Structure formats: structure tokens, C-alpha cells
Amino acid sequence: MPEVTLTTLNKLKQTGEKIVCLTAYDATFAHLESRAGVEVILVGDSLGMVLQGNSSTVPVTIEDMVYHTRCVSRGNQGALIMADLPFMSCATVERALQASTALMQAGAHMVKLEGAGWLAETVGVLARNGIPVCAHLGLTPQAVNVLGGYKVQGREEAQAQALLDDALLLQQAGAAMLLLECVPAPLAGRISSEVRIPVIGIGAGNATDGQVLVVHDMLGLSISERMPRFVKNFMQGQPNIASAIAAYVNAVKQIEFPAAEHEF
Ligand SMILES: Nc1nc(=O)c2c([nH]1)NC[C@@H]1CN(c3ccc(C(=O)N[C@@H](CCC(=O)O)C(=O)O)cc3)CN21
Numbered sequence: 001m002p003e004v005t006l007t008t009l010n011k012l013k014q015t016g017e018k019i020v021c022l023t024a025y026d027a028t029f030a031h032l033e034s035r036a037g038v039e040v041i042l043v044g045d046s047l048g049m050v051l052q053g054n055s056s057t058v059p060v061t062i063e064d065m066v067y068h069t070r071c072v073s074r075g076n077q078g079a080l081i082m083a084d085l086p087f088m089s090c091a092t093v094e095r096a097l098q099a100s101t102a103l104m105q106a107g108a109h110m111v112k113l114e115g116a117g118w119l120a121e122t123v124g125v126l127a128r129n130g131i132p133v134c135a136h137l138g139l140t141p142q143a144v145n146v147l148g149g150y151k152v153q154g155r156e157e158a159q160a161q162a163l164l165d166d167a168l169l170l171q172q173a174g175a176a177m178l179l180l181e182c183v184p185a186p187l188a189g190r191i192s193s194e195v196r197i198p199v200i201g202i203g204a205g206n207a208t209d210g211q212v213l214v215v216h217d218m219l220g221l222s223i224s225e226r227m228p229r230f231v232k233n234f235m236q237g238q239p240n241i242a243s244a245i246a247a248y249v250n251a252v253k254q255i256e257f258p259a260a261e262h263e264f
């Protein structure tokens with residue numbers, strides 16, 4: 001058992017203290033982040049972009065995710081490890097169970113799946129089998145080819161209402177956590193206050209229960225010229241990576257990050 005558990009995260013939500021989440025893909029970063037006070041380490045399928053150099057997360061396989069989850073697990077010092085279920089791994093309940101088993105046996109404490117209310121049954125089956133699930137809503141990058149780009153979701157009233165309905169449905173189905181990506185800040189705040197479970201945001205304003213960023217982004221490392229609006233470079237003014245990560249933890253805890261310029 002890690003030092004940080006779902007109980008810890010639920011308590012943080014109740015007390016209003018922000019939950020800090022950051023991606024890691026290897027043992028060294030897992031070590032640094034967990035030592036710096038990051039509560040949740042996300043082994044994100046963003047590794048398909050920042051490590052593998054793909055232009056989306058679609059090429060990432062379960063084997064890739066298992067490998068990096070194992071690496072992170074070895075370096076982790078007490079954080080809760082959440083691993084992404086990659087593209088197509090939730091197409092059927094059976095596939096989701098198989099992929100999640102592999103991730104949990106590689107050292108994950110929780111899995112994250114992209115998708116809305118239609119995954120409620122999958123979430124329920126996983127939860128009943130002892131696998132905590134985070135449901136990733138809003139901009140779901142694995143669906144980039146359907147969405148037509150990495151765009152803000154939930155801007156129209158009907159879409160916003162559908163997101164809120166999905167959040168409540170997934171909680172009801174047994175989700176332990178939600179992640180909202182690129183949704184208008186007021187909508188993310190509303191969803192966070194209407195569900196009991198912790199809500200982590202990226203590009204979703206500062207009213208969610210926690211924040212996540214891709215570690216390469218917050219260290220100012222980028223292949224492309226343009227960074228998404230929600231990214232802040234925490235290396236600025238810091239002597240090393242450990243202190244940049246500590247600055248991120250502090251900024252999230254103090255609700256200094258994200259600022260208005262980082263939200264939609
Ligand atoms: N390095 C990295 N960082 C990420 O945050 C990330 C990945 N990779 N890979 C998977 C997804 C892709 N993500 C992205 C990528 C681009 C935007 C982006 O440029 N968004 C526009 C929104 C434009 C709009 O609709 O108004 C922006 O200006 O931020 C958002 C999320 C988030 N995830």
C-alpha cells in the first residue's frame with residue numbers, strides 16, 4: 001500500500017486542500033516527484049508524445065503502459081500511482097479487465113480511462129473487482145481524430161449539461177475520481193462541487209480539487225513551438241528539476257496555479 005491512498009485524497013477534498021498530480025514515466029522522476037510531495041503520479045499515455053515522439057496518444061500500447069508503470073513503481077516513495085488505459089483498451093469490458101489487471105500487477109494503484117457515461121458499466125465492473133477507476137472527461141486525447149483536434153469541450157450549454165450528467169453517472173457507477181481536461185473553469189468548478197469524489201483538472205481552472213500537468217511541459221521541455229494555454233514553466237527561477245517540482249507542488253497547494261491566464 002502506498003502512503004497516499006484514496007482515503008487520503010477524499011480527506012484532502014473534504015478539507016479543501018488541493019491534490020497535486022504530475023505525470024512520470026520512469027523511476028527517477030517518480031522518486032523526485034513523490035519526495036517533493038506530489039500525491040498522485042500519473043503514468044500518462046502522453047508518453048506516446050513526449051517519450052515516443054508520436055503526434056497523438058493513439059499508438060500507445062498496453063505493453064508500453066505496463067513497462068513505464070513498472071519503472072515508476074520502482075522509484076515511487078509513497079505516492080498513489082495512476083496508470084492510463086491506452087487507446088482501445090476499453091472497447092469491451094473484457095479488454096478493460098485484462099488491461100487493468102496488467103497495469104495493477106505492474107504496480108499501479110488505480111487506472112484512468114477516457115470516455116464518458118457509456119463507460120459506466122466498465123467502471124462498475126473494475127471497481128467491483130478491486131480496481132479504483134478515474135474517469136477522464138472533457139477533452140479525451142485518444143479521441144482526437146473524432147474531436148477534430150485538441151479543443152476545449154463543454155462550451156455550449158447542452159454539452160456542459162451532458163458533462164455534468166456523465167460526471168454524476170460515473171460517480172454512481174463506482175468511479176473513485178474524475179479528471180476534467182480543457183473544460184471551461186466555471187463548469188469544472190460546478191462539477192467538482194456536485195460530486196463527492198475528488199476531481200483533478202488540467203486546463204479546467206482552479207476550482208477543481210486538484211491539478212495535473214505533463215512533467216515535460218512544466219519543465220519547459222517541448223518538441224512543438226506552441227504549448228497549450230494551461231501550461232506553466234516551473235523551471236523559471238529554479239536551480240534544478242527537484243526545486244521546479246517543489247515550486248509546482250507549492251503553487252497548486254497555495255492555489256496560485258492555475259491563474260486566470262491558464263484557464264478557459
Ligand atoms: N506534452 C503533452 N502535454 C499535454 O498536456 C498532453 C499531451 N502531451 N498529450 C496528450 C494530451 C494532448 N493535450 C493537449 C494538447 C493541446 C492542447 C491545446 O493546444 N489546446 C488549445 C485549446 C484551443 C481551444 O479550443 O480554445 C490551447 O490553446 O490550449 C490541449 C491539450 C493534453 N495532453
Ligand SMILES: CC(C)C(=O)C(=O)O
Pocket residue numbers: 023042043044045046047084179181202212213214
Ligand atoms: C494530460 C494527462 C491528463 C494525461 O492523460 C496524460 O498525461 O496522458
Ligand SMILES: [Mg+2]
Pocket residue numbers: 044045046057084
Ligand atoms: Mg492520458
